[in-house]
Amino acid sequence: MKLLGSHKLKVYISAPSRIHLGIIDMKGDLGRIYGSIGVAIEKPRTEIEISYSDKWEIYGRVSKIAERYLKKIADYFEIQQKLKLSIKTSPPRHCGLGSGTQLALSIGVGVSKLLGIDASVEEIAKVLGRGKVSGIGTYAFKVGGFIVDGGRIPKKESIPPLIFRTDFPKKWFFVIGIPKEKRGLHGEKEEAALRKVTESLKNREIGETSRILVMKMLPSLLEEDFEEFSASLSLFEEEVGKMFYYVQKGIFGHKITEEGINFLTKKGIIGTGQSSWGPSFYGVVKGEKKAKEVCIELNNFLNKVGGGEAFYTRADNFGALVRPIE
Helix, strand or coil: CEECCCCCCEEEEEEEEEEEEEEEECCCCCCCEEEEEEEEEEEEEEEEEEEECCCCEEECCCHHHHHHHHHHHHHHCCCCCCEEEEEEECCCCCCCCCHHHHHHHHHHHHHHHHHCCCCCHHHHHHHCCCCCCCCHHHHHHHCCCEEEECCECCCCCCCCCEEEEECCCCCEEEEEEEECCCCCCCHHHHHHHHHHHHHHCCCCCCCHHHHHHHHHHHHHHHCCCHHHHHHHHHHHHHHHHHHCHHHHCCCCCCHHHHHHHHHHHHCCCCCEEECCCCCCEEEEEECHHHHHHHHHHHHHHHHHCCCEEEEEEEECCCCCEEEEEC
16 A cells, blocks of 8 residues: 555545455364455446535445445544545446445545554455455555455454465556356355355365465466466466365356356466455466457457446555645
């Protein structure tokens, strides 16, 4: 997270989205559960402005959701000063790119910076009910890059700790498809699905995700070995899909997501997967020229199978931009 300037009459925030690559341990028999891997991406972005006002004002998309976050943060910090919130841009909701967490943290951090409240990103995430399962969205906002969190202790309300973070190579791009499909699980339905996954793993041995992460994914990332890293993504996604098979009825959550990943694989892209519950899916490619070519082909594919959109983006290695405006 980059904070620019100090004196302010309003605060502008631009937050990255994130790709959620998967959960490491859904069994939880070691005393911690979940543990997630993800990457902050430059676009699409959540952009807001918060300023002083003589009445509470909220403008832009997702204003009802934003109102809930603004009220929670105002109640928690006992804020009397009325504020104006303008939502400039907001990514599509519940498609696997983490828009809810970025909106919540943008509002919470924006309010705290405007009013001079000393509060960490983690504290604000907890107040606004984010990070209950994964810390990827919180740390994508705070520090960007490639992120691994350490999961959480069941029944303990805390944000999963950040256990690994590194810059993602600038020459590696994500090509992302968002098909016109029912949105991924969230809220109570997500919580129920996670409980079912854990129950289904009670008598199964798991651990291959950790082995792939430690012995293949992280070393290849640090050595910038594109082929090895790409292979590790697909291996990891397959193991995650096996854990979630009981509730997804397949390795991936949507038929069109699987078809999109198969399309990318046939184009020679080795590193592919589903972000969070989907329906968004991705492939990682080397070089912007290749990313542009694949993006055009993926858009054509999506148009033939019911619609949607494709785009490409670099990773975001900085996290949210917080800029006070005098």
